[in-house]
Amino acid sequence: MKLWIALAGVLLLIVVQLLGGAFYTVHETDTVILTQFGGPVGDPVTDPGLHFKTPFVQKVNRLEKRVLEWDGPATEMPTKDKTYIQVDTFARWRIGDPAQYFVKLRDERSAQSRLEDIIGSEVRTAVAGHELIEVVRSDTTRVTPPEETAEGTTASVLPTAKRGRLELQRDILKAAAPKLATLGIELLDVRIKRVNYNQDVVTNIYRRMISEREQIAQRFRSEGEGEAARINGRRERDLREIESTAYKRVQELRGEADAEATRVYAEAYDKSSEAREFYGFLKTLETYRKILGDRTNVILSTDSEIFRLLEKSN
Amino acid sequence: MSQPTLVFRNPPDWRRLQVLKWVLPALFAVILAFTTYFTVPPDSQGVVLRFGRFSSIEEPGLHFKLPLGIDSVETVPVKRQLKLEFGFGTPGATNARQLSASRRSRDMEKSMVTGDLNAALVEWVVQYRIDDPRSFLFKVRAPEQTLRDLSEAVMREVIGDRTVDEVITTGRQEIEDRALQRLREMATDYELGIKIDQLQLKNVNPPREVQNSFNEVNKAQQDREQMINVANGEYNKVVPRAKGEAEQEISEAEGYKLKRVNEAQGDAAAFTAVLSEYLKAPDVTRKRLYMETMAEVIPGLAGTWIVDDSVTQLLPMVQGKSIGGGK
Numbered sequence: 001m002k003l004w005i006a007l008a009g010v011l012l013l014i015v016v017q018l019l020g021g022a023f024y025t026v027h028e029t030d031t032v033i034l035t036q037f038g039g040p041v042g043d044p045v046t047d048p049g050l051h052f053k054t055p056f057v058q059k060v061n062r063l064e065k066r067v068l069e070w071d072g073p074a075t076e077m078p079t080k081d082k083t084y085i086q087v088d089t090f091a092r093w094r095i096g097d098p099a100q101y102f103v104k105l106r107d108e109r110s111a112q113s114r115l116e117d118i119i120g121s122e123v124r125t126a127v128a129g130h131e132l133i134e135v136v137r138s139d140t141t142r143v144t145p146p147e148e149t150a151e152g153t154t155a156s157v158l159p160t161a162k163r164g165r166l167e168l169q170r171d172i173l174k175a176a177a178p179k180l181a182t183l184g185i186e187l188l189d190v191r192i193k194r195v196n197y198n199q200d201v202v203t204n205i206y207r208r209m210i211s212e213r214e215q216i217a218q219r220f221r222s223e224g225e226g227e228a229a230r231i232n233g234r235r236e237r238d239l240r241e242i243e244s245t246a247y248k249r250v251q252e253l254r255g256e257a258d259a260e261a262t263r264v265y266a267e268a269y270d271k272s273s274e275a276r277e278f279y280g281f282l283k284t285l286e287t288y289r290k291i292l293g294d295r296t297n298v299i300l301s302t303d304s305e306i307f308r309l310l311e312k313s314n
Numbered sequence: 315m316s317q318p319t320l321v322f323r324n325p326p327d328w329r330r331l332q333v334l335k336w337v338l339p340a341l342f343a344v345i346l347a348f349t350t351y352f353t354v355p356p357d358s359q360g361v362v363l364r365f366g367r368f369s370s371i372e373e374p375g376l377h378f379k380l381p382l383g384i385d386s387v388e389t390v391p392v393k394r395q396l397k398l399e400f401g402f403g404t405p406g407a408t409n410a411r412q413l414s415a416s417r418r419s420r421d422m423e424k425s426m427v428t429g430d431l432n433a434a435l436v437e438w439v440v441q442y443r444i445d446d447p448r449s450f451l452f453k454v455r456a457p458e459q460t461l462r463d464l465s466e467a468v469m470r471e472v473i474g475d476r477t478v479d480e481v482i483t484t485g486r487q488e489i490e491d492r493a494l495q496r497l498r499e500m501a502t503d504y505e506l507g508i509k510i511d512q513l514q515l516k517n518v519n520p521p522r523e524v525q526n527s528f529n530e531v532n533k534a535q536q537d538r539e540q541m542i543n544v545a546n547g548e549y550n551k552v553v554p555r556a557k558g559e560a561e562q563e564i565s566e567a568e569g570y571k572l573k574r575v576n577e578a579q580g581d582a583a584a585f586t587a588v589l590s591e592y593l594k595a596p597d598v599t600r601k602r603l604y605m606e607t608m609a610e611v612i613p614g615l616a617g618t619w620i621v622d623d624s625v626t627q628l629l630p631m632v633q634g635k636s637i638g639g640g641k
Contacts, residue, residue: 025365025366025367026365026366026367027363027366027367028363028366028367028368028451028452029451029452029455030366047367048363048365048366048367048368049364049365049366049367050365050366050367064455065452066452066453066454066455067453067454067455067460067504067505068455069455069456069459069460069463071459071463074422088422090463090467092454092460092504132431133431136427136428136429136431136474137429137474137475138471138472138474138475139471139475142429142475142476144477144480145480157430157477158429158430158475158476158477159429159430159431165471165474166471189504191463191464191467192467192470193463193466193467193470194422194423194425194426194466194470195426195427195470195474196422196425196426196427197427197433202433205431205432205433206433206521206523206524208432209432209433209478209520209521209524209527210524210527212432213524213527213528213530213531214527214530216531216534217527217530217531217533217534218534219534220531220534220535220537220538221534221537221538223538224534224537224538224539224540224541224542225541227538227541227542227545228541228542228544228545229545230545231542231545231546231548231549232545232548232549234549235545235548235549235552235553238549238553238556239552239553239556242553242556242557242560243556243560245560246559246560246561246563246564247563249563249564249567250563250564250566250567251567253564253567253568253570253571254567254570254571256571257567257570257571257572257573257574257575258574260571260574260575260578261574261575261577261578262578264575264578264579264581264582265578265581265582267582268581268582268583268585268586269582269585271586271589274589274592274593274596275585275589278588278589278592278593278596279585281600281603282585282588282603285603285604285607288607288608288611289607289610289611292611292612292614292615293614293615294614294615294616295616296615296616297615297616297617297618297619298612298615298617298618298619299618299619299620299621300618300619300620300621301620301621301622302620302621302622305601305604306604306605306608306612307620
């Protein structure tokens, strides 16, 4: 009895082991390569789910089916115009040919190092063959917006690039992809992540930026002074205009007034010879009143109208 | 699996085994029960895999699955708004990929070269959601890291096409729009299963070494406004007053005109009236007016000398006596 139970247990274990060894699962993210005594057998299995294999003899090797990353180190390199820049690139790739990949590289670590060798050198080649501006600019058709320059806030305009970063990236991809394809790696995309000036260059850049800013500041100040002068000038001009216009109007009005008065007087006084004569007479009397005051001595002859009687009665 | 054999190998105590007969299946049932259900949190979706193959997407709630590793579940927080920070980091983020770990790498992230070959420090935030959990899990191995890399590449692309002034002052909105558009394109291209909701620029500054000169420009701009304002102030101080004064003078002149004309007309009317009466008796009126005037004038004089018209030697006499003597 005891023996029977023990035997049954051992048998069960063997069956389970056999079944377990005969089945394997393929995950959505995996490609499986079966190997037999170290060598690959059959086509890579890409269809996810439960699969069957020969137990014990065949071994399951899992490879990534997803898109993988490669993030290169920031590397210093010169451009065509001999500016030293730090370029940091990254790439996306996947295992395009699992069989090749498995045979030639085995694991991802060696794949990463080959990616670094090949892409790194292509990046160097591309950067060295182009001026800095080609690495910096992407949309080569873009120019400084006209309102920027018009407003005078920009010291510099955008230098134009012939090809631009996007084309450089395409060059790198095109050059590196075939080399990696032989290793079973399908290179999908290479992009420049960062570009920075080298430490020695950067001080020059800063110096240039500072002088550029100073120039703008000076222009602002001079603009302010110019504008202020313009306003002051306008002020003087307006003041003079206002004052002189007023003076002109005042003189016109006074002239009109005097002319009108003169006309009215003349019309009345010049109506007839009697009027003229009478006016002369009245005016004379009025004048007497005005010029004969308390400081006047008057010598009157008895021949005068007022004293004529004085003599006659004598 | 090896537990039963272990038990059988022990010396058989039949009474004990009798108990085990019940305990073992019970234990097995409990384990089964615990591995046949799973819950999906309210902000997530559960992706169910059968033998590693995609089988279904489950909404939040309690669900059942096949036990013993036949079905496996991965939950993906599809409704959660996630964000990535570049060039800075809000401390205490729950998502480890939200920010770069070290200060140095954050400094590297924000340092950029502008289109006019100047340098600028740009900080920004990308907000996104996982909108396709299947792509998110199965298309790309490190979707979030990929999104980080893409964001950096895109931002530098956009900054590299703009002048430092556009980057720092005028072009912010445009940069955000353009970068968002580019990043969306690329996220779709890469099949990340991620939807970019927003891209916002945070602090955008010139490098510290040139900060002062940028401030100087701002100050100069302020100075310009200041100078213009002062001049305008001076203008406004004097010109409106001069206008008022001018109007005053003109009004006064108009008043003068009215007065002068009215007076003239009055005088003329008076004269005409008197004249018509005078003409009726000119001699008498003349005499009367003359006498009246004399009567008025003579008493107010300093002295009046009446001389007979036969006297001809008046002057020596006047010289002999002070004329002002009569005062």
